[in-house]
Amino acid sequence: MPSTTTSQNGSHHEASPSPPPPAPVPLTPGPRASRLEKVYAEALARTLRANSYANFSACFPTPAKHVPASLESVWRQLNAKLEESAKAEFDEIMREKDAVRGLNELDRLVGEAKLRRENGEGESVVAPHTLGAEDLYRAHLAPFLQEAQDSLNEKLEATQVQNAELAEKIRQQRLEIESLLSGLEVIVADVEGAAGATAQFSKENNLREEVVKMDEEVKARQEI
Template identity: 70%
Template sequence: MTEPNSHKPPVPSPSPPPRAPIPQTPGPRASRLNQVFDQALARTLRANSYANFASCFPTPARHVPASLEGVWRQLNAKLEANAKAEFEDIIAERDAVAHLNELDRLVADARARREQAGEGEEKERIAPHTLGAEDLYKAHLTPYLQEAQSTLNARLEATHAENAELAQTVQKQRLEIERLLSNLGVVVSDIEGAATAASQFSKENHLRQDAIQMDEEVRAQSGL
């Protein structure tokens, strides 16, 4: 004789299953953030073209174009490397990829549940005590949906704030370029001033030698 409870199915756990781990591979929003940053950095570098750079320093561009182009390339390379490193540090520090992926999941989840709720509203209203277990379970999801919406709004605001910080970082990099260009202009002015002074000294020294030579010639003729 078999026991009556020997073939009972296992009772499911009342606790919800754990959430799947959030992938670190950039999703739609994280990929779009990287794309926006790359486009902004590319526009900044294009604005600092060699033609614009050389127009600020016509004398070196005319006499030492190769050296000036080397300075321009180093400046752009340093700007690009610093901007990318700082962007990657911000992404890692804020765990932006995981947060944006979670935001994608919440948006998709909220959209699917909103569609389900819209379909439910079209049905005829039924008294709660006549609903089945599954319908009651769905009805209890409303507070969770409201909480998810609040979380979604908060994370959207955080994303907007991070985008504003990135824009400020790009602006600071542009100001750094202008400062470097200004310092380079001062150095070039000093070099040109030194060259002018050297040329003037050489001319005055030549006149002094001519005067000494003429004085010696006059003395030689007087001795005769």
């Protein structure tokens, strides 16, 4: 029966009921805790099988040859002690970390989440009549705006691809122009060299002609 409180004016009203306490988490290993224990047991068994008597006796050839029964007894005791210590340490860690309780709680939360998802709970469903005019307006426009945005995104991606192709073509054309300019510079240098050589040749011919004229004038004067 819910408790009642009395106000200053003498009226009575029921207090809001407190939420029920959460169900206690059982300490019996659930699916995840059981799986953890199974995996550890399998790993420990593989470790013990790896320490076979053949491998163990190979490390002690002399006792294995002379007292094999005693060596085998030591091997069995060693494996038993190893198994006992490993299990005890695992159990101690499970107790210290309260692993069973935590894993059981995780199992419970996952189960509740799956149940809510199957029942359609957890999804925010808003009745249309509770929305305002602006919200309804946006809700009706949202599909069209999304379609327009998708179309613009596609066009933008296509334009970016075309721009990248044009940029590559421009780069190739620039390389070709640079190559042509380099070749043209070589041709101009050759032409300038040829022009210089021609001018030098003409200059040398003019000097020869002047020398010939001077020789002729000298000879003419000597004859006079």
